[in-house]
Every structure is written in structure tokens, then in C-alpha cells.
Amino acid sequence: MSGLEGISDLRTVFVGGKGGVGKTTMAGALGVHAAARGKRCLVVSTDPAHSLGDLFQREIGDRITGLTAGLWGLEIDPDAQARRHVDAVTEHMKELAAPEMHKELTRQMALARHSPGASEAALLERIAGLIADQLDEYDLIIFDTAPTGHTLRLLSLPEAMAAWTDGLLAHNRRSDELGKVLKHLTPGQSRADLPTPFDDPEEDPFQGMDRRTRRIAETLLERRRLFHRARRVMTDASRTGFLFVLTPERLPILESARAARTLKEFQIPVRGALVNRVIPADADGSFLARRREREARYLNDIGRELGDLALLRIPMHAEDIQGLEDLEGLAWYLREHGM
Numbered sequence: 001m002s003g004l005e006g007i008s009d010l011r012t013v014f015v016g017g018k019g020g021v022g023k024t025t026m027a028g029a030l031g032v033h034a035a036a037r038g039k040r041c042l043v044v045s046t047d048p049a050h051s052l053g054d055l056f057q058r059e060i061g062d063r064i065t066g067l068t069a070g071l072w073g074l075e076i077d078p079d080a081q082a083r084r085h086v087d088a089v090t091e092h093m094k095e096l097a098a099p100e101m102h103k104e105l106t107r108q109m110a111l112a113r114h115s116p117g118a119s120e121a122a123l124l125e126r127i128a129g130l131i132a133d134q135l136d137e138y139d140l141i142i143f144d145t146a147p148t149g150h151t152l153r154l155l156s157l158p159e160a161m162a163a164w165t166d167g168l169l170a171h172n173r174r175s176d177e178l179g180k181v182l183k184h185l186t187p188g189q190s191r192a193d194l195p196t197p198f199d200d201p202e203e204d205p206f207q208g209m210d211r212r213t214r215r216i217a218e219t220l221l222e223r224r225r226l227f228h229r230a231r232r233v234m235t236d237a238s239r240t241g242f243l244f245v246l247t248p249e250r251l252p253i254l255e256s257a258r259a260a261r262t263l264k265e266f267q268i269p270v271r272g273a274l275v276n277r278v279i280p281a282d283a284d285g286s287f288l289a290r291r292r293e294r295e296a297r298y299l300n301d302i303g304r305e306l307g308d309l310a311l312l313r314i315p316m317h318a319e320d321i322q323g324l325e326d327l328e329g330l331a332w333y334l335r336e337h338g339m
């Protein structure tokens, strides 16, 4: 018993860990496993440098693509997502703004697309959308992701997820009325005399507003509801689990432990960890010989594919490279090789 039993019975699984530890490989393997158990499963890559397609040796890209029976893949393109989002908001705002404002509006919104965090926010919105809307379609959605502290926090806080998009929408339209709406939507500031906007879709919290303000307010509220629906799924341990992948090395361990604490703090249920690339207990001379054989093939490939670049091989160390002494050893190695 590993404690990971039933993980393919969850509805959403986030696979996270440090770069190169095997996240995509494990997300893909879990997807294949779930599909073999008769689940309809979608594997979503959120990494701009996608390798899900490489793993399945198939073109995937930014639309849901069949991989095998019961298994689909999707590679989100955060920049395209940010562009689509800003374009949609721009169109929406043009409807609301006076025609002589349109040129300036377009200019401002083009800037917004390149603002810090724009593609990250767009990515989070897409993730929330998949969680909130695609779970009718799929039994299990697996996200191949990287849990940097910032992303973790955003994932766990719908208010933070909404902040960027709200900012865009509210741009140029900060009327008093809209200010009131935004204030009302901000947690901790809800006024007792206003209804709670998230729970009752029949409720009309915008009574008495002019048409334009109302349109914006409704869009904001819709987005908030989306993030809240996603948040409800993500914090529910019977539906969602975070799965770490790490290798038995110092930095992946530190980063996973840190991320696990952050996730707990934000009530995202952590289901467990896959410790990858452990040397098998029965590794013998022939095992290492096979590893070396595989390595020789890849070293050969490197020569073929990258042979016009300057290349230097760094040997695998028996111990972690840690501390100044080790680094000096490595520096010495680099110097010895003319760097």
C-alpha cells in the first residue's frame, strides 16, 4: 500500500514538482492508467514549453486532442490565452466606451496584454474554466504543472485570480457605481445590506445601476463565480489531489516540502508524491551497462543534433553537488576544460 490508491478515481489531479523531475512523464502515465481503467481522462499541460505532445509523439497544441481510447491531451498556450482574453475585453469595452475613446482604449489594452502576470492570469483563468466546466465531459482532468509559490497562491485564492481580469475590465470605467461593486465583491468588505453575490444566481445585486456599469458588473460577477466554482472543487479532498513528483535529490526535496506546506496553508489537498529515478534495488553491472548503453545513444544524438554547438559533458556525481567545496570542484572541472 502506497497511500496513493484511488488517485485515478479523483476528478482533478495536479502533478507538480521541480523542473525535469518527470512531471510530464508521470502525468501522461497516470492518464494512460486512468483510461485503461475505463475513465474518460484529459491531460492538460500548462507549461509554455510543452512536451506532452513529444511524450505521446503526437501534435497536440491548444485544442483538445485524442491520444488513445479514453485519453485526451491539451497544451494551453498562455500567451495566446492572454491575447484572446484581452481582445475579448477590448471588444466588450468598445461597446461601452464613446467612439472617440476607441483608439486610446486599444492602445491601453495592448499594453495590458504585456503587463507582468498577464499570461499567468490568463492561464489560471483557463484552468479554472476547465475545472468548472469540463468535469461534465471528463471523469478525470490531470494538470501537468509547476508549483511555484506565486502560482500556488493564485490557484488557491479566487479573489487573487480575479484581480487581474477585474483590473482590466474596470479600466477606464471607474465610476462610483462600479467602485461600489468592486468593493462589494472584495471579501471582508461585503456590506451587510447587500446580498452575497456568489450564492444566489437569482439575486440581483446591481439594481438601479446604469446599463453600462451593469454589463461590467455582471461580467465581473460571472468571472468571480467561475473562480469560486473552481476553488470549491480544488479544495475538496474527495475530488482533488495534488501529486508531487520529485527525484531523490536535495533541491527537489526542499522545493516539494516547501510547496506542500504552502498548499496545506491554502487548503489544497496533497495526495502524495512519486519519487522518480530511484536506482532499483537489484541494479547490478548489467543494469548499469544498459543505462550506459542508453546514454551512449543519447550522447550520440546530442552530437548529431547539437554538434555545431560547443558541448561539454559533466559526469554524474556519486554524491549531491552541495556547498562551496563541491562547487569549487565543479568550477575546477570547467576550468580544466577551458571555460
Ligand SMILES: Nc1ncnc2c1ncn2[C@@H]1O[C@H](COP(=O)(O)OP(=O)(O)OP(=O)(O)O)[C@@H](O)[C@H]1O
Pocket: 017, 018, 019, 020, 021, 022, 023, 024, 025, 026, 047, 051, 276, 277, 278
Ligand atoms: N523513471 C525514469 N527513468 C528514466 N528516465 C526518466 C524517468 N522519468 C523521467 N525520465 C526522463 O526524464 C526526462 C524528463 O522527464 P519529464 O519531461 O517528464 O520531466 P518534467 O518534470 O516534465 O520536466 P519539465 O520541468 O522540463 O517539464 C525525460 O526525458 C524522461 O523520459
Ligand SMILES: [Mg+2]
Pocket: 023, 024, 025, 047, 051, 144
Ligand atoms: Mg514537463
